[in-house]
Amino acid sequence: MSRFLWHGLIALIYLFLLAPILVVVIVSFDTRQYLAFPPESLSFGSYAKVFANQTFISAFGRSVMIGLAVGLAAVVIGTLLSMALVRYRFRGREGVNFLILAPFLVPHIVLAVGIMLVLAPMQLLDSYTGIILAHLGITVPYTVRTITMSLMSVDRRVEEAAMVHGATPFAVFRRITLPLIAPGLIAGGVIAFLISFDEATISLFIVSVKVSTLPTEIYNYLEVSTDPQIAALSVLLIAISIVVVIAVEKLIGLRRAL
Amino acid sequence: MSEHHVVVDNLVKTYPGAATPSVDHVSFALPKGEMLALLGPSGCGKTTILRMIAGLIEPTSGAIQLNGREISQTPVHKRNMGMVFQAYALFPHMTVAGNVAFGLEMRGIPHSERGPKVQRALDMVKLGHLGDRRVTQLSGGQQQRCAIARSLVIEPELLLLDEPLSNLDAKLRDEMRDEIREIQSRTGVTAIFVTHDQDEALSMADRLAVMSAGKIEQIGTPREIFDAPANEFVAGFIGAGNFLSGRVTAPGEAEIEGLGPLRFEAPARIGSQVNLMVRPHRFKLAAPGPNAFTGQVDSLVYRGQILTLGISVGGKRLTADLHTHAGHLPAKGETVTLAVAPGDVTFLSEAAA
Ligand SMILES: Nc1ncnc2c1ncn2[C@@H]1O[C@H](COP(=O)(O)OP(=O)(O)OP(=O)(O)O)[C@@H](O)[C@H]1O
Ligand SMILES: [Mg+2]
Numbered sequence: 001m002s003r004f005l006w007h008g009l010i011a012l013i014y015l016f017l018l019a020p021i022l023v024v025v026i027v028s029f030d031t032r033q034y035l036a037f038p039p040e041s042l043s044f045g046s047y048a049k050v051f052a053n054q055t056f057i058s059a060f061g062r063s064v065m066i067g068l069a070v071g072l073a074a075v076v077i078g079t080l081l082s083m084a085l086v087r088y089r090f091r092g093r094e095g096v097n098f099l100i101l102a103p104f105l106v107p108h109i110v111l112a113v114g115i116m117l118v119l120a121p122m123q124l125l126d127s128y129t130g131i132i133l134a135h136l137g138i139t140v141p142y143t144v145r146t147i148t149m150s151l152m153s154v155d156r157r158v159e160e161a162a163m164v165h166g167a168t169p170f171a172v173f174r175r176i177t178l179p180l181i182a183p184g185l186i187a188g189g190v191i192a193f194l195i196s197f198d199e200a201t202i203s204l205f206i207v208s209v210k211v212s213t214l215p216t217e218i219y220n221y222l223e224v225s226t227d228p229q230i231a232a233l234s235v236l237l238i239a240i241s242i243v244v245v246i247a248v249e250k251l252i253g254l255r256r257a258l
Numbered sequence: 259m260s261e262h263h264v265v266v267d268n269l270v271k272t273y274p275g276a277a278t279p280s281v282d283h284v285s286f287a288l289p290k291g292e293m294l295a296l297l298g299p300s301g302c303g304k305t306t307i308l309r310m311i312a313g314l315i316e317p318t319s320g321a322i323q324l325n326g327r328e329i330s331q332t333p334v335h336k337r338n339m340g341m342v343f344q345a346y347a348l349f350p351h352m353t354v355a356g357n358v359a360f361g362l363e364m365r366g367i368p369h370s371e372r373g374p375k376v377q378r379a380l381d382m383v384k385l386g387h388l389g390d391r392r393v394t395q396l397s398g399g400q401q402q403r404c405a406i407a408r409s410l411v412i413e414p415e416l417l418l419l420d421e422p423l424s425n426l427d428a429k430l431r432d433e434m435r436d437e438i439r440e441i442q443s444r445t446g447v448t449a450i451f452v453t454h455d456q457d458e459a460l461s462m463a464d465r466l467a468v469m470s471a472g473k474i475e476q477i478g479t480p481r482e483i484f485d486a487p488a489n490e491f492v493a494g495f496i497g498a499g500n501f502l503s504g505r506v507t508a509p510g511e512a513e514i515e516g517l518g519p520l521r522f523e524a525p526a527r528i529g530s531q532v533n534l535m536v537r538p539h540r541f542k543l544a545a546p547g548p549n550a551f552t553g554q555v556d557s558l559v560y561r562g563q564i565l566t567l568g569i570s571v572g573g574k575r576l577t578a579d580l581h582t583h584a585g586h587l588p589a590k591g592e593t594v595t596l597a598v599a600p601g602d603v604t605f606l607s608e609a610a611a
Binding site for chain 2: 157158163164167169171176179
């Protein structure tokens with residue numbers, strides 16, 4: 001009986017978490033020009049409008065480019081930091097560790113103000129460099145996390161065996177360490193991409209017109225009009241995230257199975 | 259010094275934070291092509307010595323020479339050594355052949371020459387048919403053999419083996435023992451072999467170094483170690499023994515407490531306390547007489563070719579190994595007499611009374 005209650009409770013929690021998404025999905029098919037629930041008639045009209053909206057399309061392109069750059073850079077920086085943190089005992093190691101975790105602890109709005117104040121004097125507001133740097137600030141902690149985990153699971157003896165059998169330190173890294181932490185690199189890169197792709201708070205402080213991202217354009221659009229286009233766009237964003245996650249899961253899962 | 263291929267001189271390793279050194283002034287020298295076994299109980303510092311020679315950890319003090327050249331400052335990858343790790347340490351993301359080819363690749367051997375060398379090395383350890391397997395899909399014994407092939411294929415200057423046979427079943431272990439010995443003498447590679455299995459050490463090595471608590475207790479040929487152990491530790495660690503202590507009453511004769519007089523062949527001062535040992539296989543069934551002890555058989559273990567029996571004599575237990583083809587075999591409860599020739603009594607130490 002209690003087991004039954006327990007399962008019921010879990011189902012309710014899931015429903016509570018998924019309800020907003022469900023509502024958005026349903027509303028995205030509404031034909032009226034304002035957001036309301038439930039819809040009276042359904043169509044793909046909003047989706048067609050989204051794809052015809054040049055602002056959204058070009059913002060999407062920029063978001064993807066920024067996301068890819070952030071993902072790649074966050075993986076490279078994360079790898080270097082993780083190697084230092086896992087493999088070397090140096091003075092101030094705890095400090096570095098804390099600094100890397102700090103963005104987890106500080107609200108994004110606070111970070112946003114700080115980053116803006118730093119970027120402004122360097123003329124980096126509303127530039128690709130600026131937005132990428134800002135996104136790196138919040139994504140590197142995640143890549144350090146996943147890559148550190150992978151590195152800690154690499155058996156030191158395996159690297160030592162490579163060394164003894166003639167591998168230079170660089171060859172050890174390239175031929176042994178890198179392939180062994182590849183799943184962690186991919187996972188970290190994807191998380192960084194998705195965070196950058198979804199991030200609105202910080203972006204709003206840093207970009208205006210030149211490098212506006214999809215989330216900031218959604219925000220701008222909402223300020224003037226609320227219609228089912230926004231719901232349709234949201235559904236598309238969720239779909240992209242899900243596809244990316246599933247694709248990576250399959251990819252890494254497959255590599256592991258081989 | 260120069261005729262020795264490997265010279266280890268007063269090597270010391272104290273791990274950071276440790277109160278006592280894990281390796282304490284260890285010295286030995288190996289001529290080219292010799293196989294040395296490092297033998298000792300768990301934690302006595304065997305792996306630590308190998309890791310210092312390989313360059314994976316830095317000695318606290320001491321010198322290591324290879325071919326007359328000091329190598330303490332040589333980076334690991336330039337030392338040209340082969341090593342079989344205690345836990346294999348195969349490259350988990352590569353195939354069996356990939357693992358074996360790795361060292362050749364690092365040495366810049368062209369692809370066309372690698373193939374046949376790898377195949378020969380794999381055939382040698384009987385893994386020739388498994389080259390394309392992932393190493394994670396090998397049994398423990400197969401992984402061990404893959405690790406051996408990986409370390410041999412590069413024709414190293416020095417081969418380091420850290421308990422390479424510990425995970426094999428008895429039959430395969432015997433085969434691999436012979437195999438490693440055969441490969442080692444054929445290739446003429448100098449080798450240092452770590453084990454805590456005395457049979458393995460005795461049967462494989464040209465010389466043995468018996469260690470305890472970071473120190474070498476004795477170094478010598480298997481025969482020297484077995485027949486003339488330097489002290490109680492070595493005698494007890496290599497092979498079984500009946501340890502007998504007593505007071506010297508006449509030249510070459512000691513009165514063993516509870517047992518009676520025992521004659522031995524070693525100079526010892528009259529009145530001093532001596533520690534003697536008789537290996538179980540030195541006892542023979544005999545009629546009562548000098549150097550013979552009579553008692554009732556209270557344990558019997560049949561081991562195929564050998565029968566191990568225990569008798570109690572005056573509160574002491576004596577163990578003897580008898581060949582099972584030696585005619586009459588005693589039964590439990592039977593009264594027997596065990597005799598030992600004075601020359602077969604090992605003299606261990608003497609202390610003034
Ligand atoms: N990295 C290390 N840091 C601190 N102490 C260590 C380290 N490695 C080994 N030791 C200590 O040094 C001693 C010798 O260890 P070592 O691994 O050389 O023993 P071993 O003879 O190979 O033992 P086994 O037969 O169990 O493999 C042990 O007391 C061990 O606890
Ligand atoms: Mg060891």
